[in-house]
Amino acid sequence: xETLGQIGCNLNLSKRKKVLSLPFIFQFLFIFLxxxxxxxxxxxxxxxxxxxxxxxxxxxxxxxxLLGSLVSGFIEVFVSKDTLAKLIPKNKVLAILVASGLGxxxxxxxxxxxxxxxxxxxxxxxxxxxxxxxLAGPIVNPVVGLSTFFAYSFNLNIVFLRIICxxxxxxxxxxIIWIVFSKKETMIISFKNSHSSKCGCGHSHDEHHHxxxxxxxxxxxxxxxxxHHNHVPDGLLSKLTGALLHSANDCLDIGRFLVIGAFFASVxxxxxxxxxxxxxxxxxxxxxxxxxxxxxxxxxxSEADAFVAASFASVSVPFLAQMGFMVLGPMLDIKLMxxxxxxxxxxxxxxxxxxxxxxxxxxMIMLKYFVSV
Amino acid sequence: xxxxxKYIMFRLPVVVLGLWGYACLWLLTDGRxxxxxxxxxSIALIMAFVLNCFFMLIYLVKPKMNAMADNKMPCLxxxxxxxxxxxxxxxxxxGYSFSKENIYAQSYINRQNxxxxxxxxxxxxxxxxxxPDNDVNTIKQPKQEPLNVSILELIKNPDKYKDxxxxxxxxxxxxxxxxxxxxxxxxxxxVCCAADARPMGVFIKTADAKKFKPESWVKxxxxxxxxTMDNQEVASIDSDSVTQIKVPxxxxxxxxxx
Numbered sequence: 024x025e026t027l028g029q030i031g032c033n034l035n036l037s038k039r040k041k042v043l044s045l046p047f048i049f050q051f052l053f054i055f056l057x058x059x060x061x062x063x064x065x066x067x068x069x070x071x072x073x074x075x076x077x078x079x080x081x082x083x084x085x086x087x088x089l090l091g092s093l094v095s096g097f098i099e100v101f102v103s104k105d106t107l108a109k110l111i112p113k114n115k116v117l118a119i120l121v122a123s124g125l126g127x128x129x130x131x132x133x134x135x136x137x138x139x140x141x142x143x144x145x146x147x148x149x150x151x152x153x154x155x156x157x158l159a160g161p162i163v164n165p166v167v168g169l170s171t172f173f174a175y176s177f178n179l180n181i182v183f184l185r186i187i188c189x190x191x192x193x194x195x196x197x198x199i200i201w202i203v204f205s206k207k208e209t210m211i212i213s214f215k216n217s218h219s220s221k222c223g224c225g226h227s228h229d230e231h232h233h234x235x236x237x238x239x240x241x242x243x244x245x246x247x248x249x250x251h252h253n254h255v256p257d258g259l260l261s262k263l264t265g266a267l268l269h270s271a272n273d274c275l276d277i278g279r280f281l282v283i284g285a286f287f288a289s290v291x292x293x294x295x296x297x298x299x300x301x302x303x304x305x306x307x308x309x310x311x312x313x314x315x316x317x318x319x320x321x322x323x324x325s326e327a328d329a330f331v332a333a334s335f336a337s338v339s340v341p342f343l344a345q346m347g348f349m350v351l352g353p354m355l356d357i358k359l360m361x362x363x364x365x366x367x368x369x370x371x372x373x374x375x376x377x378x379x380x381x382x383x384x385x386x387m388i389m390l391k392y393f394v395s396v
Numbered sequence: 397x398x399x400x401x402k403y404i405m406f407r408l409p410v411v412v413l414g415l416w417g418y419a420c421l422w423l424l425t426d427g428r429x430x431x432x433x434x435x436x437x438s439i440a441l442i443m444a445f446v447l448n449c450f451f452m453l454i455y456l457v458k459p460k461m462n463a464m465a466d467n468k469m470p471c472l473x474x475x476x477x478x479x480x481x482x483x484x485x486x487x488x489x490x491g492y493s494f495s496k497e498n499i500y501a502q503s504y505i506n507r508q509n510x511x512x513x514x515x516x517x518x519x520x521x522x523x524x525x526x527x528p529d530n531d532v533n534t535i536k537q538p539k540q541e542p543l544n545v546s547i548l549e550l551i552k553n554p555d556k557y558k559d560x561x562x563x564x565x566x567x568x569x570x571x572x573x574x575x576x577x578x579x580x581x582x583x584x585x586x587v588c589c590a591a592d593a594r595p596m597g598v599f600i601k602t603a604d605a606k607k608f609k610p611e612s613w614v615k616x617x618x619x620x621x622x623x624t625m626d627n628q629e630v631a632s633i634d635s636d637s638v639t640q641i642k643v644p645x646x647x648x649x650x651x652x653x654x
Contacts, residue, residue, distance in 0.1 A: 079590035086440035271451035279470040
C-alpha cells in the first residue's frame with residue numbers, strides 16, 4: 024500500500040515528466056529564441072522584414088482562426104454525432120466525393136479550417152472525409168475561384184483547372200488516408216490535454232464514459248450516446264456558454280501553432296527569394312518542383328497566392344509550375360504543417376504531406392500532356 | 397508582486413484574449429492595421445475584436461476554467477506577436493526584400509498572356525540597357541500639369557500615361573547595379589498582407605541618381621515612358637524634378653492591388 028509520501032512523490036514525478044516533454048521544451052525554446060531575437064536584433068534590416076511578415080501573417084490568419092474556433096465550438100454543442108452521421112453518405116467513395124466539395128457550401132480558408140476539422144473528427148466525422156474537406160476547402164471555394172479569376176486576367180479555364188485539380192487531389196489523399204489509417208486513434212492525437220482539462224467540468228472527456236449526471240456547471244454528460252458522452256449543456260444560454268467555452272479553448276490551442284508556423288514562414292519568406300527560381304525556370308520539371316517547394320515555404324493565403332503565381336510569368340516559369348504552386352500552397356505549407364500538430368500524430372502529418380506533395384507533382388506532370396490553357 | 401504574478405498567471409487566458417482584443421482596436425484606430433494588412437481586412441479585425449471580447453468574457457464568467465486549464469504555454473506563445481506588433485510598428489519591409497530580386501521584373505509591363513512562353517527571362521542586374529539614351533541632361537519639360545498617379549497605376553495602365561507628364565511618390569532603392577543615370581523608385585503592392593507584398597517600381601532617369609539615400613522617399617515629376625531594358629518593357633520616367641519628401645505614416649506604405 025502506498026504511503027501519502029509515495030503518492031506525493033509519484034505525482035511530482037509525473038508532473039515533472041509532463042513539464043519536460045519534448046513539445047514543452049520546443050515551445051519554451053521557441054519563446055526564448057523569438058524574444059532574444061526581438062530584443063537584440065530589432066533594428067537589423069533582415070530581422071525587421073521577418074518581424075513585419077510575422078505580424079502580418081498572424082494578423083491575417085487570426086480572425087479566421089477565431090471564426091473557425093467559433094464554428095468548432097458551435098458544432099461541439101449544437102451538432103450531435105447522429106446529425107453529423109446523417110449528413111455524410113454511408114458509401115465511402117461517395118462520402119469523400121461529397122466532403123471534398125463542401126468548401127463550396129462552407130468556404131473556409133486554410134487557417135480557419137483546422138479547428139473546424141478537428142472538431143468534426145472529434146464528433147465522429149470519418150477521418151478520410153475530414154482530410155478531404157481540409158485539403159479541398161481552401162481551394163474548392165468561390166472566394167478563391169474569384170481571386171484566381173482576377174489574377175489570371177479573367178481566364179475561366181484557369182479557375183476551373185485549379186478547382187478541379189484541388190478537388191481531385193483532396194479526393195485521392197482522403198481515400199489513401201482512409202485506407203491507411205482505418206483506425207482513427209492511429210492518426211489523431213488524444214484531445215485529453217487540449218480539451219478535457221480545460222473544459223472546466225473537471226474530468227476527462229476522452230477516457231471514461233459517463234452515466235447520466237450533471238456537474239452543476241450546466242453540462243449534461245450523457246446526451247444519449249453509448250460509448251462517449253455528448254457535451255451538451257441544458258438550455259440555450261448554457262448551450263451558448265458551452266459553445267463559447269469550447270471555442271475559446273480551441274482558439275488558444277490552435278493559435279499557438281499558428282504563431283509558431285507564422286514565425287518560421289516569415290523567416291523562410293525573407294531568406295528565400297522568388298528570383299532564386301530563375302535558375303531552374305528553363306526545365307519544366309525542375310521549375311515545377313521549385314514552385315512547389317516555394318509554395319510550402321511561402322505560406323501564402325489561398326486568396327492571395329494566385330496573384331503571386333501569376334507574377335511568376337515574368338520570370339518565364341511554365342504555367343503548370345504556377346498551377347502546382349496554386350494547388351499545393353493551400354494544402355501544405357510550414358504554417359499549416361505546424362497547425363496540423365494540434366490535430367494529427369506526427370506519422371499522419373508526414374504521410375499527408377508526402378502524399379499531397381507527390382500527387383500534386385504527378386498530376387501536374389500528367390496535365391502537361393492533356394491540358395493546354 | 398508575487399501574488400500579482402500568480403494572479404496574472406491564473407488569469408492568463410483572460411489577459412491574452414484581452415490584449416488581443418485591445419490590439420485589434422488599436423490597429424483599427426487611425427487605420428494602423430494598413431501597415432500590415434490590406435484595407436479590406438478592417439471587417440476581419442472588427443470580427444476578431446468582437447470574438448476576442450466574447451472569449452475573454454466567457455473565461456471571466458467561468459473562473460473555474462482558469463484553474464483547470466493547462467494552457468499557459470499556448471497563452472505565452474500567443475503573446476509573442478503582440479510583443480512584435482508594439483515593438484516594430486513603424487518599421488517597413490524596407491529594401492531588404494528587394495536585395496535578391498531582379499529589379500527589371502518589378503518594373504515589368506505585362507502585355508501578354510500569363511502562359512505565353514515568348515517572354516524572355518530576365519538576364520540579371522548587370523545587363524546593359526538596350527536603348528541607352530544616356531544623355532541625362534536632356535530633360536523634357538512637361539507641357540501639361542502633371543497627373544498624380546501611383547506606381548501601380550502606371551504599371552497597370554502604361555498606355556494611358558505614356559508620354560504624359562506625371563508625378564509619383566515612392567521609396568528609393570539602393571542598388572549598386574543600377575544603370576548609369578537612373579534610379580529606381582518603388583512601392584510595395586499587397587493582395588492580403590505584407591507577407592505577400594511584391595515590390596513594384598519605375599526607373600527614373602535623372603542626373604541626381606546618387607543624391608538620394610536608399611529607402612528615402614521622393615516625389616518624382618516628369619514624363620512617363622515605356623522603355624526596353626534587359627529584354628523587357630519596363631516603366632520609366634524622364635524626370636523633370638526629384639524632391640525628397642517626408643516618409644509617410646506606416647499605414648500608407650502599401651498599395652493595394654484591389
